[in-house]
Amino acid sequence: MSAPADPAPLAGAADLAAVREDYLDRLAASDEQGAVAVALAAVDAGHDTEDVLLDVIAEAQREVGERWAAGTWSVVQEHIATHISERVVAAVSRHRPAGGPTGVGRIAVACLDGEWHGLPARLLAEVLVRHGWEVSYLGSSVPAAQVAMHLNAAGPDVVAVSSSLPSRLPAARRVVEACRATGTPVLAGGPAFGPDGEWARSVGADGWAPDARAAVALLDSPSLTGDQDAVTVDDTSREEQALLQGRRGELVAGVASRLRDEPSEELTDDLGHLVDFLAAAVYVDDAGLLARFVRWIGSVVVPGGLTGDEVGRALDELATRLGDSPRTTALIRSDAVREACAGLREGTTEGSA
Numbered sequence: 001m002s003a004p005a006d007p008a009p010l011a012g013a014a015d016l017a018a019v020r021e022d023y024l025d026r027l028a029a030s031d032e033q034g035a036v037a038v039a040l041a042a043v044d045a046g047h048d049t050e051d052v053l054l055d056v057i058a059e060a061q062r063e064v065g066e067r068w069a070a071g072t073w074s075v076v077q078e079h080i081a082t083h084i085s086e087r088v089v090a091a092v093s094r095h096r097p098a099g100g101p102t103g104v105g106r107i108a109v110a111c112l113d114g115e116w117h118g119l120p121a122r123l124l125a126e127v128l129v130r131h132g133w134e135v136s137y138l139g140s141s142v143p144a145a146q147v148a149m150h151l152n153a154a155g156p157d158v159v160a161v162s163s164s165l166p167s168r169l170p171a172a173r174r175v176v177e178a179c180r181a182t183g184t185p186v187l188a189g190g191p192a193f194g195p196d197g198e199w200a201r202s203v204g205a206d207g208w209a210p211d212a213r214a215a216v217a218l219l220d221s222p223s224l225t226g227d228q229d230a231v232t233v234d235d236t237s238r239e240e241q242a243l244l245q246g247r248r249g250e251l252v253a254g255v256a257s258r259l260r261d262e263p264s265e266e267l268t269d270d271l272g273h274l275v276d277f278l279a280a281a282v283y284v285d286d287a288g289l290l291a292r293f294v295r296w297i298g299s300v301v302v303p304g305g306l307t308g309d310e311v312g313r314a315l316d317e318l319a320t321r322l323g324d325s326p327r328t329t330a331l332i333r334s335d336a337v338r339e340a341c342a343g344l345r346e347g348t349t350e351g352s353a
């Protein structure tokens with residue numbers, strides 16, 4: 001959709017794929033001024049601001065993630081690039097402020113508790129502003145109680161919750177419950193909720209959209225009302241997930257020492273993620289979530305981190321230690337997870353985050 005304040009695209013303006021390549025080169029060179037100039041030039045050449053936000057900056061950030069995961073970019077390079085992209089989002093938004101409709105509605109945008117990927121939520125917020133929404137951007141890692149306090153004080157029509165990591169799904173359920181108590185519908189989005197939004201339904205969100213453009217369209221529709229029958233979180237979910245989180249430190253240390261004589265910090269970090277994703281899979285009762293994580297961890301290159309060979313052994317070790325948690329052990333031993341582990345051993349993983 002076009003932001004109303006933008007001029008019509010000009011013939012001869014570089015196509016957005018070329019702009020994105022240029023932009024990525026500036027990120028790679030840690031060239032903030034250059035990156036700002038590339039993005040503003042694209043807007044001045046007639047590209048829709050929303051397209052620059054989503055098809056240049058957001059897409060470039062995904063590529064940044066691929067380069068980090070492939071081990072070709074360091075964590076520091078990723079941090080610098082992300083900082084630059086945050087500055088570019090601000091510059092693009094100031095350069096051509098939304099001048100179109102206003103008063104469409106009021107929405108709060110927040111990341112789930114423990115979720116530090118704030119840029120996706122920020123991009124969503126900018127796009128909503130351009131479509132006439134009055135947005136309160138609450139930022140990264142907002143505890144459910146704080147979201148509820150904001151809703152009680154400010155009374156927006158909707159709250160949009162963003163998350164990149166499926167391991168944050170228990171926090172998503174907490175925020176849904178807190179928002180429901182205030183009568184505010186919850187729109188969920190970001191990769192945490194699964195490729196088709198299946199885990200947004202599992203935690204009881206009232207709506208889910210795959211990207212910012214689809215979010216605008218969904219919010220245009222008359223009502224957001226989730227399907228409460230689709231909620232999969234039950235007492236077993238809560239108990240086994242809480243047990244896993246409570247034993248996280250002990251499980252990580254125990255499994256690490258079984259895998260290696262001298263466990264590295266990177267191994268310990270990866271095992272922590274493994275326990276967190278296992279807990280999230282148990283929470284929404286979906287072995288597919290854990291299988292996805294197994295494929296992802298097998299594709300990421302972190303020197304010293306969990307290797308493809310070690311993932312299956314780590315899961316076996318966890319199953320042994322968690323024999324009193326039937327859902328957890330069933331998930332670890334599921335066909336989906338076994339196949340994902342076998343894929344790692346055969347080297348057939350595809351990186352999917």
Ligand code: B12
Pocket residue numbers: 054058059061062063064065066068069078079082114115116117118119120121123124160161162163164165166187188189190191208209210211212213215269293296300352353
């Ligand atoms: C930058 C970044 C970080 C930064 C974030 C800083 C910031 N200010 O955002 C920092 C350094 C904090 C970070 C940390 C980590 N990260 Co990181 N990160 C990224 C990276 C490279 C870019 C994020 C981004 O801006 N994406 C671009 C946005 C626009 O894409 P998007 O999320 O799809 O958003 C769109 C839609 O989903 C939708 N949307 C988003 N929110 C919402 C909400 C609603 C309501 C709706 C409707 C729609 C919607 O609209 C957006 C625009 O269309 C991604 C790579 C990637 N693929 O995204 C990795 C990535 C997300 N990170 C990853 C990981 C592993 C981590 C860490 C665990 C690393 C570690 N070892 O510590 C930590 C976790 C921290 C935490 N607890 O949150 C993995 C996650 C993999 C997985 N299996 O889940 C990724 C995918 C990298 C990879 N390729 O493997 N990260």
